[in-house]
Amino acid sequence: MSAEAAAPVQRSGRSIVWTRRRRAFARNWKQFRRDREGLIGLILLAFFAFLALAGPWLVDPESTAVITAPGRPFEPPSSQFWLGTDEFGRPILDLLIEGARVSLMVGLIATVFSMVIGTVVGIGAGHFGGWTDTVLMRISDWLLVLPFLPLAIVLLVILQNSSWLGISPVSAIAIVVGVTSWPATARLIRAQTLAVKSRPYLDRARALGAGHWHLMSRHILPNVMPLVLANTTLTVAAAVLAETTLSFLGLGDPLRHSWGTTLDGAFGSGAISIGAWWYLIPPGIAIVLVVLAFTWVGHALETVLNPRLQGR
């Protein structure tokens, strides 16, 4: 009887699971689509992601090199250069497309750092409590209390000057932004862990002989995951802004373009006093759009994943 009972479970089980997964995805997607801002955000993100990925094919590398720049300095927008040129005669549009890659990549890598560290610290602190909690939370307090910019600048300078580490300047920015932005996530995850920890099914899991790792990975993590996901999209927005800030302050990689370095170039070359608005405004708008898109998508995701927010 047991063999008969087991066989159909295994055979039909997988297909049942996949049908249900597809249905759940379709349901969530339908809900997401109803959120107009989330949808606009998603389209914007897809557009920027396309620019970043297709950059090498869209832009001739010679046009963004100082020596082989095709235009004259500070040319206003024209049919040849849609967004004008910079002080070296490089087309702003090409700079922007190139910059999308670095800006988005730094934002995403920094977010991964921040989310992984924040989730591990948050779950660890919440689950173990006591001394572990105190020590981890004091460290996060310390990072939260220090102003972001001075801390990031100091860390970045140290990392960029430690050539033995073999970190490229762009990855250094990603690491610094990630390392300085995890405390907020850790706090959030810790609070959620504490809430989950008091549920009886954790007692039950403990009673059946589960160890700490099992409890944290099997029971707590899946319960805090929606929060982590929703928080991730919001963190990307902050990370993109942080990258721009650091690049604008001249801490970016001088050999690679990001939107921050483009803004820095505009500032440094006196584009503002010349009145070359085409140099200044497009990168600014690009940054605002990406940040806005991530925030919208984040809120829409939060609504989908957290049923209590629906209908508000």
Next chain:
Amino acid sequence: MTAISLLEIKDLTVTYRSSDSDGDIPAVRGIDLRIDPGQTLGVAGESGCGKSTIVAAVLRLLPKTAAVTGQILLDGENVLEMGWGRLRAARWAEASIIFQGAMHSLNPVQRVGKQIAEPILVHEQMSEADAYARVGELLEQVGLPASRAYNYPHQFSGGQKQRLMIAMALACRPKVILADEPTTALDVMVQAQVLGLMSELVRELGVGLILISHDLSVLSRTCQRVAVMYAGKFVEQGPSDLVFGSASHPYTEALSAAFPTIGDRAFRYAPRGLGGDPPHPQELPSGCPFHPRCPVVQPECPTASLELWPSGPGQSAACVLVRDRDRDRDRDRDRYRVSR
């Protein structure tokens, strides 16, 4: 006393240490019990008398602030002296728990099959596919179709969730099952089904079952023996029909009398129960802790020292009246002999 019992508890005390000035809280104050294969022991008592603390003590699930003394022999091995690794291995594999409130003891974001397979995967070297096959068997054993392993907890009714908890408790083929108020949140019909299922499984699998409940009708139906607990101690124990049929401790009597007899008009007009509340563990009355509420209190009760005196075949109770009745009977018998 030939073989080792599945579970034997000797002189168990549990004291919750309290950091504030009120001092320590003695939750369990010296409990002895043993359980053999195929046996069912019921533990009855009011809320807060220490029933659930016993269950948690058996698998050492109490918070760090609880000080436990005595012996808990699980298959002859003292749980209180096990190392951490041994303890984790013994949890669920030798004794499992059916928790109070099945509604909340299931993780809402995991499929139930995965949760039932959890103890199997933790304790046994088994592939996931084999574990799932066993989950299917377990589900059928508790009367649910095997295909429901792929559902989430919210897709089950209360009684079904309780069945899931029973299936989970059986997952590692434990020798002892501790059921902590397994039917509290269920309506009477489902309760009857769940209890019937548990009795059947005890008979079939030969496990030992400790059933904890405040509901005497549950205990009298399911258990061969019952123990009645008051303020952290057993006040009466014996075969369940004797304990509830002819109680020898006034507390047991009051507990049984507090249950309404359906259709009995007399009861409706004069419901019986006990006045007062169970004593706070930090302010236990001297002597017999029950004396402030006892309907037949004797002058010596506030100072008497108690033990479980035999009061019938296999039955014993901690009451001075039982002791005196015993003495009277001996005296009568002696007198009878003398006169012969």
